[in-house]
Amino acid sequence: MSAPRFFCSAPLAPGGIVSLPDNAAHHVVRVLRMKPGDELTLFNGNGSDFAGEILRINKNEVVAKLNRATPAGRESPLSVTLAQAVSSGDRMDFTLQKAVELGVSAVQPIAAERSVVKLNGERAEKRREHWQNVVVSACEQSGRATVPTVAPILPLTDWLGRGETYALKLALSPMAEQRLHDLPPPDGPICLLIGCEGGFSPQELLAAAGCGFVPVRLGARILRTETAAMAAIAAMQTLWGDF
Structure with a gap:
């Protein structure tokens, strides 16, 4: 099963640590009930996916560490x-x-x-x-x-x-x-x-x-x-x- 994907408008880079947006954090905590160590994927619209894992969850705050970036490769050749x-x-x-x-x-x-x-x-x-x-x-x-x-x-x-x-x-x-x-x-x-x-x-x-x-x-x-x-x-x- 692929890791859940979430949009995050913050700058993303391998090795970076980011807090998920409120709506994504709510989905992680209340809907998916994910735990520290669980894998996820973030993207910010630049064409790449950033694979990472949850470092900690504090109430509704979810902090993740990004491990690597890969081009998503899912854009159409048509504009x-x-x-x-x-x-x-x-x-x-x-x-x-x-x-x-x-x-x-x-x-x-x-x-x-x-x-x-x-x-x-x-x-x-x-x-x-x-x-x-x-x-x-x-x-x-x-x-x-x-x-x-x-x-x-x-x-x-x-x-x-x-x-x-x-x-x-x-x-x-x-x-x-x-x-x-x-x-x-x-x-x-x-x-x-x-x-x-x-x-x-x-x-x-x-x-x-x-x-x-x-x-x-x-x-x-x-x-x-x-x-x-x-x-x-x-x-x-x-x-x-x-x-």
Whole structure:
């Protein structure tokens, strides 16, 4: 059985001694009931895993010693930014969790015209922090040692106006004629744009097309927003990545 993995934002190095973050310490003590001498793995997002062992447990504080570092080697050869329109309930959490497991490299939440959830100011930042924690947990589970960043929420037009460069820009649309397998393999970063529960408005789709986004569809069926990202990333990994 592999050692439990935990994210730790502190600097990590072989021979170092670190205190685990509160949430990780709680999981070690209250859930896993680990003891001094038990092995664990820490990572801080730099691409390496650090194998170590628990030195001591004081109430809810867990102190570990790091023994060695190894490259995790679990990153996808594809660099995919998921531009996901904000969805309601647990849908957004589920979408980000599965996208990270499938290898997405960055997340841009989009405020779309038809988004049910409207967030701004402090509420938007708190939700972004929550989503970042969802991403961290997905990295812990999936063995990834590079943590995708969840950017602040932006309206679609504001984000498109930034003019970010990608080798391939894709916008999922059930009305599109092209499918993923009709496209040549990209020679650089990919951006995948996905709508919310009601999809993007015609004006939003026109704006995306004007910025170089290619409309594509995934088969003949209309997918829910939380299914679309998962299906599209898995298909790209099969066609061009490491599946």
